[in-house]
Amino acid sequence: MQDIPDAQRGQVIGLARTALIVSQGIGVLAAGTAADHWQPALVVAAAGVLGVAFAAGAARGYQRAQHAGQPGKP
Secondary structure, three states: OOOOOHHHHHHHHHHHHHHHHHHHHHHHHHHHHHHHHOOHHHHHHHHHHHHHHHHHHHHHHHHHHHHOOOOOOO
16 A cells, blocks of 8 residues: 555545455355355355455465565565
């Protein structure tokens, strides 16, 4: 957010929020379709595993971004 010019920050936040809402809708649609084909408990478990995997990846990316500007850090 610090790299975004002040005049465009609101637009960027709006676009990010829109992307989040759209992706949540797509996720619900995909989960519903999957639950029609497989056991709902299996679909919920798979969604949980995917959620943890994506969160771990995001956390690792955040760590790398934090350390990118610091000399001597991997």
